[in-house]
Amino acid sequence: MKVVQINHFSYKAAGNIMIGLHASMMAENIESYVVWGRGRAATTNNEYYMEDKAGVYLHALYTRFSDRTGFASVHSTKRLITWLEQIKPDIIHLHCVHGYYINLPILFDYIRRKHIKVFWTQHDCWSFTGHCAYFELVGCEKWKDGCHHCEQNVTYPTAYVDASKRNWHDKKNMFSGLNITIITPCEWLKNVMEKSFLNQYEIKVIHNGIDTDVFRFRENSVKEIYQIGKKDILLGVASEWSERKGLKDFLGLDKLIDHEKYQIVIVGVTAKQKATLPSTIIGIERTNNVQELVELYSAASCFINPTYEDNFPTTNLEALACGTPVITYKTGGSPESVCSGVGYVLEKGDVVGILEKIPTMYRSKASLLDNNRFSKEAMNSKYLELYKNAQNN
Missing domain, CATH: 3.40.50.2000 (Glycogen Phosphorylase B;)
Incomplete structure (x- = not known):
């Protein structure tokens, strides 16, 4: 054949x-x-x-x-x-x-x-x-x-x-x-x-x-590198942050969170986007270093995917494999990897809902991914x- x-x-x-x-x-x-x-x-x-x-x-x-x-x-x-x-x-x-x-x-x-x-x-x-x-x-x-x-x-x-x-x-x-x-x-x-x-x-x-030998929890020094201290990292990752990926919702969330407790980190922004982000958000330009990405997933307390148009985003899978729960919108196939116990699915644009769910997120760093499916x-x-x-x- x-x-x-x-x-x-x-x-x-x-x-x-x-x-x-x-x-x-x-x-x-x-x-x-x-x-x-x-x-x-x-x-x-x-x-x-x-x-x-x-x-x-x-x-x-x-x-x-x-x-x-x-x-x-x-x-x-x-x-x-x-x-x-x-x-x-x-x-x-x-x-x-x-x-x-x-x-x-x-x-x-x-x-x-x-x-x-x-x-x-x-x-x-x-x-x-x-x-x-x-x-x-x-x-x-x-x-x-x-x-x-x-x-x-x-x-x-x-x-x-x-x-x-x-x-x-x-x-x-x-x-x-x-x-x-x-x-x-x-x-x-x-x-x-x-x-x-x-x-x-x-x-x-x-x-x-996804490759679960690559995407798994790893000890890391992300908080030290980016001087985040003891704050919980709220992570967003995209290959490009167009309107459909929900960057504006991260900006809205940043206005609502307690900055003494939480730090938003967004991966995949362009240099121009990074320059326009508020000082309270850490923007990281797109990385081809998978190890760095795995460490960011591992360091995060919550992965947020406020996508407005999508098929079946593998970023959800990567976060779950690293032991990080997911909050996403009811968009395309994004909810299909987020079952009970590993995160929440909200209506599009529900930034207040994201804020309310963050404190309830699962804290263990064991893999949350269903390997038999994903x-x-x-x-x-x-x-x-x-x-x-x-x-x-």
Whole structure:
């Protein structure tokens, strides 16, 4: 069995899942290959880097003035198809196919002509909308019957015109009538997709998993490094603090807390955001040092995730694995990892509710994560089972 996975990066959340699954397949003697369009160069014969930095830039520029993400990068995608013809995959496993790196009509035409089995993990909602990756913040439901007059065209993937109606119909035609199994990382997205044009396919839930050998409680000197003293750390972590991640709610919470007892620490801010934070909040720019992140989780008394749009945030899992309880909003799949005894789920915007729950948070530093559901091993074994079942059918 030959399996090829495709994603925009070989790192970040979806990329880490792809690379981890690749390693698991190799360990099981499955002929596994990974493809990505942006980031580092390939280091083995089983990796394929599309290597088209100029093409990525032009694709992004094309999107700005056409709103047609996924319809450029022609030459690099043709080179990819030539490579795929040599591999002759039995299964193609798609992850994020947006991100300015691949031409979808060319890729899906190849899949259709070769009758290839596809597994498609949905890391957001982009595949079934006319433009956006998420729509909860604006309460839009046009994606159910046909997008038009998009009010979010200036959000990622940013465009100065609106082609949402055309995009929605093109995606519906392109993604229909194939041998696809959809995988979502949470029940929320499964329920949403069952209302989209992709409901023609079987939709399975496989929760994202994390490496519990890495994410676990560790002794640390975080409070000494940041001169926090005996205060309880209220931690927030995001890859980027956009409006949908709830930075404004941390600012609101900071006005309510007792600063003699609590210290808010926010990880992942830009230098510009850090400069505008009040002096009572410690802002830390994005770190690629996993050890540092684990120590921050371990030092925190509470992890707060006030997200307004999300799929299934692994930050919740990482905090729980380090023994830190979670407070999050009833947003997307975020509540699905926060069961009784490990945190609280509140309505969006309930900053006062966050303040009230903080003193009741669980204090032990034993792992609060359900490894049977949310470990990397549990996730990978479920994917491998899908592959093997597909091979046998």
